[in-house]
Amino acid sequence: MVKEQPGSKPKHYTIPIFIPGIACPFQCIFCDQEKITGRQNLPTPEEVLQTIHQYLSTIPGHGSTIETGFFGGTFTGLPLKTQEMYLSLLQPFLKEGSVAGIRLSTRPDHITPEILDFLK
Numbered sequence: 001m002v003k004e005q006p007g008s009k010p011k012h013y014t015i016p017i018f019i020p021g022i023a024c025p026f027q028c029i030f031c032d033q034e035k036i037t038g039r040q041n042l043p044t045p046e047e048v049l050q051t052i053h054q055y056l057s058t059i060p061g062h063g064s065t066i067e068t069g070f071f072g073g074t075f076t077g078l079p080l081k082t083q084e085m086y087l088s089l090l091q092p093f094l095k096e097g098s099v100a101g102i103r104l105s106t107r108p109d110h111i112t113p114e115i116l117d118f119l120k
């Protein structure tokens, strides 16, 4: 539950969607995505939508900037169809303005001009 303090400044919120390290090319020694994300499988579309709705119901909308973040493993390493599925889930929220933007995890060898064009 997120509470707004009286007289507080506009806040920035990021709704976290955790992607385990399925798309990572290997497991880096300092990073255990299974422990960090607490999951072994990709979240289902229903889980993503439920998470977003739950967060939106507790974040004060007025004066807040709300983003959704795909954190954890390498989002841009997922198959394009899977990325597209997740990103399309967010389009209605972007259109209605309840979510202002999308953050996502990547790594230098999983970001190319083609991926940037796709994400755009």
Ligand code: SF4
Residues within 6 Å of the ligand: 021, 024, 025, 026, 027, 028, 031, 032, 033, 072, 073, 074, 107
């Ligand atoms: S999320 Fe990044 S740092 Fe962690 S295992 Fe995957 S590639 Fe390595």
